[in-house]
Amino acid sequence: MNAAPEFEPAAGDTVLAARNIVKTYGGTHALKGVNFDIHRGKVTTLFGENGAGKSTLMKILSGVTTPTSGSIELDGQPVTFSSSSDARDRGISIIHQELSLAPNLSVRDNIFMGREIPGATGVDFAEEARQTRLLMADLEEDIDPMTLVQDLRLGQQQIVEIARALSVDSRILIMDEPTSALSATEVEVLFKVIRDLTARGVSIVYISHHLEEALQITDHAVVLRDGAITATANARHINLEWIVRNMVGENFDLGTPPTGHAFGEIALSVDEVSVADVTSSERLVVDRLSLDVRSGEIVCIYGLMGAGRTELLECIAGRLSAAGGRILLEGKDISRLSIAERIARGLVLVPEDRQRDGLVQTMSVGANLSLASIGAFVKGMFLSRSQERSLVDGSIRDVRVKTAGGGAPIGSLSGGNQQKVVIGKMLTTSPKVMLLDEPSRGIDIGAKAEVFRLLSERAANGLAVVFSTSEVTECLSIAHRIIVMRRGRISAEFGADATKEEIMAASGEAVLSNHEEHRSHYRDRR
Amino acid sequence: MTDASPDRSRSHPRASGDGFSLAKLLLEGRAFFALIAIIIVFSLLSPYYFSVANFLTMASHVAIFGILAVGMLLVILNGGIDLSVGSTLGFSGVIAGFLMQGVQLTALGVILYPPVWVVAVLVCVLGALVGLVNGVLIAWLKVPAFVATLGMLYVVRGAALLMTNGLTYNDLGGKPELGNTGFEWLGFNRLLDIPVGVLVMAVIALIGSIILNRTAFGRWLYASGGNERAAELSGVPVKRVQVSVYMLSGICASVAGLILSSELTSAGPTAGTSYELTAIAAVVIGGAALTGGRGNIRGTLVGAFVIGFLSDGLVIIGVSAYWQTVFTGAVIVLAVLLNAIQYRRRVKLPSSAGSPPTSPQKDKAQTADPALEKTAG
Numbered sequence: 001m002n003a004a005p006e007f008e009p010a011a012g013d014t015v016l017a018a019r020n021i022v023k024t025y026g027g028t029h030a031l032k033g034v035n036f037d038i039h040r041g042k043v044t045t046l047f048g049e050n051g052a053g054k055s056t057l058m059k060i061l062s063g064v065t066t067p068t069s070g071s072i073e074l075d076g077q078p079v080t081f082s083s084s085s086d087a088r089d090r091g092i093s094i095i096h097q098e099l100s101l102a103p104n105l106s107v108r109d110n111i112f113m114g115r116e117i118p119g120a121t122g123v124d125f126a127e128e129a130r131q132t133r134l135l136m137a138d139l140e141e142d143i144d145p146m147t148l149v150q151d152l153r154l155g156q157q158q159i160v161e162i163a164r165a166l167s168v169d170s171r172i173l174i175m176d177e178p179t180s181a182l183s184a185t186e187v188e189v190l191f192k193v194i195r196d197l198t199a200r201g202v203s204i205v206y207i208s209h210h211l212e213e214a215l216q217i218t219d220h221a222v223v224l225r226d227g228a229i230t231a232t233a234n235a236r237h238i239n240l241e242w243i244v245r246n247m248v249g250e251n252f253d254l255g256t257p258p259t260g261h262a263f264g265e266i267a268l269s270v271d272e273v274s275v276a277d278v279t280s281s282e283r284l285v286v287d288r289l290s291l292d293v294r295s296g297e298i299v300c301i302y303g304l305m306g307a308g309r310t311e312l313l314e315c316i317a318g319r320l321s322a323a324g325g326r327i328l329l330e331g332k333d334i335s336r337l338s339i340a341e342r343i344a345r346g347l348v349l350v351p352e353d354r355q356r357d358g359l360v361q362t363m364s365v366g367a368n369l370s371l372a373s374i375g376a377f378v379k380g381m382f383l384s385r386s387q388e389r390s391l392v393d394g395s396i397r398d399v400r401v402k403t404a405g406g407g408a409p410i411g412s413l414s415g416g417n418q419q420k421v422v423i424g425k426m427l428t429t430s431p432k433v434m435l436l437d438e439p440s441r442g443i444d445i446g447a448k449a450e451v452f453r454l455l456s457e458r459a460a461n462g463l464a465v466v467f468s469t470s471e472v473t474e475c476l477s478i479a480h481r482i483i484v485m486r487r488g489r490i491s492a493e494f495g496a497d498a499t500k501e502e503i504m505a506a507s508g509e510a511v512l513s514n515h516e517e518h519r520s521h522y523r524d525r526r
Numbered sequence: 527m528t529d530a531s532p533d534r535s536r537s538h539p540r541a542s543g544d545g546f547s548l549a550k551l552l553l554e555g556r557a558f559f560a561l562i563a564i565i566i567v568f569s570l571l572s573p574y575y576f577s578v579a580n581f582l583t584m585a586s587h588v589a590i591f592g593i594l595a596v597g598m599l600l601v602i603l604n605g606g607i608d609l610s611v612g613s614t615l616g617f618s619g620v621i622a623g624f625l626m627q628g629v630q631l632t633a634l635g636v637i638l639y640p641p642v643w644v645v646a647v648l649v650c651v652l653g654a655l656v657g658l659v660n661g662v663l664i665a666w667l668k669v670p671a672f673v674a675t676l677g678m679l680y681v682v683r684g685a686a687l688l689m690t691n692g693l694t695y696n697d698l699g700g701k702p703e704l705g706n707t708g709f710e711w712l713g714f715n716r717l718l719d720i721p722v723g724v725l726v727m728a729v730i731a732l733i734g735s736i737i738l739n740r741t742a743f744g745r746w747l748y749a750s751g752g753n754e755r756a757a758e759l760s761g762v763p764v765k766r767v768q769v770s771v772y773m774l775s776g777i778c779a780s781v782a783g784l785i786l787s788s789e790l791t792s793a794g795p796t797a798g799t800s801y802e803l804t805a806i807a808a809v810v811i812g813g814a815a816l817t818g819g820r821g822n823i824r825g826t827l828v829g830a831f832v833i834g835f836l837s838d839g840l841v842i843i844g845v846s847a848y849w850q851t852v853f854t855g856a857v858i859v860l861a862v863l864l865n866a867i868q869y870r871r872r873v874k875l876p877s878s879a880g881s882p883p884t885s886p887q888k889d890k891a892q893t894a895d896p897a898l899e900k901t902a903g
Contacts, residue, residue: 319759340761349759357759362752362819371749372760374742382740425760 014076015040015203016061016092016172021070023056023227030056032227033070038172043194043204045214045235047243048224052444054207057224058174061205062094063087091171095161095178103150108132110149111164135163138196140189153306154181162190166197173197174205179213180441183304191217209444210471211243223247244445254449254477257298257496258456264295265330267464268316268347268433273325275311275488284323285311287488293464295432298455300479301468303507308488309468310352313435317349318342329433343372346432350422350439352468358422359410366392366406368421373428391428399424399454416447423451427458434458436467440474452478472500556864557811557828560857561835568839575842582721586789588834589723590615590782592827594805595812596727596734597778599826600771602809603738604751605818606664606671608772610678611779611805614656615798617686618649618783623695623793625649626709639704642711650780656682657776661769675772679802686795694794698787712788723785727827730778735823747771752819807854808833811861832857 016038023031031053038044038061048054059065061072063081071078074090081087084094101110108128117124117131132145141159149157158181165173179187194204194217208214215221221238223231223246231246268291275286286308293299303309314320316327318339327335329347337345351357359368369392370377377387392406399420403413410418419439426434436455440448455465456478469475475482475498482494484506492506569576594611601608625645628637640648656678663674700707715722738744749757750764758764782801787793812829814821836857840850 317759338763339758340763343761351756351759356753357755360749360752360756360819362815363748367745367748371745371757371762374745378742382736383742383745429761 013040014038015074017073018057018061019071019073021057021060021067021072023053023060023065024068029227031060031067034224034227034229036061036222036229038203038205039220040203041198041201042219043198043206043217044220044222045206045208045218046222046224047211047214047247052224052247053227054224055176058094058176058205058207061087061172062092062174064094088168088170091169092174093165093168093170093172094174094176095165096176101149101157101160101164104148106146106148107136107143107152107160107163108145110160111135111167113164115168131167132163135167138166138193139163141186155183155186155306158182159186162193166193170202172203172205174207176207177209178206179208179210183306187213211240215240215243247445254474255452255456257478257480258460261296261460261462263297264462266292267295267330268293268466269328269331270312270316271326271328273312273315273327274323275308275315275320276323285488286315288325289485289489290325291483291490293433293466295462295464296459297481298459298465298467298479300475300482301466301485302470302472302475302482302503303468303485304470307485307507309485310437311488312485313349313437313466313468314351317347317435319349343426343429343431346430348372348426348429348431348434350419350426350434350436352437352441354415354419354422359418361410363410364406365396365401365403365408365410365413365421368410369395369401369406369425369428372425376428395424395428399427400450414444414447416443416450419443419447419451420454423454431463433464433466436465438469439467440469440471448474472503475503476500557813557825557832557861560811561828561832564832564835564839568835568843571843572839575839580838580842582719582724584835584838585724585831586721587838588830589721589727590786591801591804591808591834592727592830593730593778593782593785594801595808595826595830596730596823597775598802598805599809599812599814599821599823600734600738600747601671601775602751602806602814602816603747603818603821604768604771605754606768606771607675607806607816608657608660608775609672609675609802610656610660610682611775611782612798612801612803613679613682613686614653614776614779615783615786615801616795617656617682617689618653618780619787619793619797620686620689620695620795621652622646622649622709622784622787623698624689626698626700627695628704639700642700642708645709646784649784650777653776653778653780653783654773655776656779657773658769660776661772664772665765665768683795683799690795692795694792695787696792698791698793710788710791712785714789723789726781726785730781731823731827738823743767743770748819804833805830807858807861810858810865813865815865829861 014037018034018036021031021034021036022029034053034057036046036057046054046057056065060067063084063086066080072081073079079090081090081092087093102113105113108125111132112128117127119125119127129145136143136145136159139159139162141156143152143156143159149160152160158178162175162178165175179190182190194206198204198219206214206218215235215238218235221231221233221235221243222229223243225247231242233242270289270291272288272290273286274284274288277283277285285306289308289312291299301309301312311320315322318334318337322335325335326333329342329345332345334342334345334347342348355361360371363371366388370388373391374383377384377391379387389406395401396403396406401413401417401420401424403417410421413421423436423439434455439451439455443451452474455467459465459478467479476496480496482496482498482503483490484492484494484503486507492502494502494506565576574580594615597611598608622645625640625648628639630637660671660675660678663669663677664671698709700709712722712726717725738747746757746762746764746767749760749762750767754764779798783798786797790797808829809821809826810816810829811832812821812825812827814825833854837850837854840853845853
């Protein structure tokens, strides 16, 4: 904690105030006496690492959970919310981090789920559809109200989620990571909508891991660390460095490309590989893409949502079958091999969604870590407990998982440590090529830096690393080479000395207005 | 219960290599405490309940369901369900009866009388084949497990009825001069005063426990039941695991079929009707999650004993069969309720244990007293 707490009173009247909120789960204090104000017609952004207590605080404010102690005042009157619908009735709604849509229902039915508009013969579907169209027009998204949610891409689903919260006409709108799957253009539209809302007096609470993006929209910044508020400031007076410093309490970067080792032979060779779209076989999500990666090299794949990054990596790993082309591992064609056979030959994938594809939630940390390398500790017919334990303990040390031990349930770890378990699991197979799909997704900046440090150490020892990301700053960290994907093809290739603007332009991303210039009059308040 | 956590003590005779801490005991032990409560209550209500002889009799009733439940547990751990085990049990008995009558090979003009061990092996192969069909339908052809095994429930039952034209094989004794005697050994004999059926259940449970806790296959099973996508990306042969569990479940059903028809010295085509539901109930009472990935042999066996000891106790104190059905159903619902509470307590998990996919109604007379099966068909 080398940055002293910085506090600055905010302008505007307070709509909702949380006073001395304490929340404990068993023995751990998720929130330690937090005071948090929401101001009328303002955007208040809550910054903080994973596990800092952001989501817990928002759950309390939206009535999902109740605080252990402390009080909430709405318009100066003390209130208690018995449930989230109770809070919604009082004008507080929340867009959750995880999508909570029914994929089998249409956009219209999702938006009005639980609040159907009564008509003469049951539900007034026509009115619902009309309002849905209006909402979609506001969000500048061309989605028909009758489209099934499962047919939408992830970003559009997030738009529907936002539209649903907007349809309630709330006074306070909490947005927990609303942009994680949105393209830059969609984010711009969302920001426009947010400005419209605040102009109408709606108060917004905004949470995002995209710090730069959040800085653009926020009026007021609150930083939470380890369950306590470490700083509050008017957004005009702060910059990215201020946020990061207060979030993590130290200055650091995401690392630089490891040097001092020569690249080896070509470890992975992707030759004219195509992958067909799951929904329509005529469209190619990866279009005759070729790529060589040498051992010891770190390659970063940058691209927007839908650029084909995930499909490319899943195809290389064997999860998706290729519509054409060949994949060579150390010169041998592995295109026809199963996932297990590819792992055995030294090609592993750390998937994008660690909850869905990376971890077995019902198993312990140790069983997750050893899952991919069970063969290494089978003696005769049986597993050797002692060998497994030494493998697990070694792996926990190796990737620096913070855990009570191999027997701890996987759910007890923070997001960053869970990600390290997924990476550790694949590293125990002694791979030659490691693919990581958005390894930094949903983990805090400290864990991010640790993951990158781990990867560069391994690369120095000869591992070929390919990782994808949707954050430009991450491209410019440890990667020796940056590949930009756009519509299933490589649109540009850069060395480690590329600039953010070059990379973003190559991806087809609209260059966001450079907020650094707007904030040139940053002053350090200490 | 599913993990590889170190420092495991052997605290329960039936759960090899699987131990627990105090907290786990309280959570997982509820079925065990229920069993103790059942024993205490019925011992107070009836002077005949608390005796070694009665326990052994009840245990031999439990054995049939216990064996089915071990197979069912493997399937449920995988996130599936096997509704065909009751039919497979009946079909196995019929096939055993058929083989014991002698197989007439018209082309060669001879009648083969296979010895009992050959009959037993052939019947187990048959159960494995039924499981193979289930497994292939589910793993490769992507038929939902519920539907695939429901279909097999009808097909296999129909096959059993066709085999005998609805009649029952009553003579399974074999003839000494044909060298095929000894079929009744499984159901009637005792080793060290313990019914053979109970010993078979113990052995199967032990093998099951070793498979689950000490082999790569067991770990694969827990992993693919907990999260199939993650398991697949970790190199687990998920399809092979899936097919294997249905085959193992089929084999368990066949073994249970052999024991039942041996106990009854007859093989009826309707034997085992609705037994799959009792087996599922035992697994659920034993704390397994129907969503897969959670559960163990110890709990499942305790679950089977809870159902068996409760049913027999109600028979002994003379409660009407209709009330027995109500009691058993209530116990099952209570168990699922507690499961839901147990899994809700764990943080960061998608919602677990749902309700059983089928209503737990069953014919109490069959469950409580397999001897009534004698007249079936």
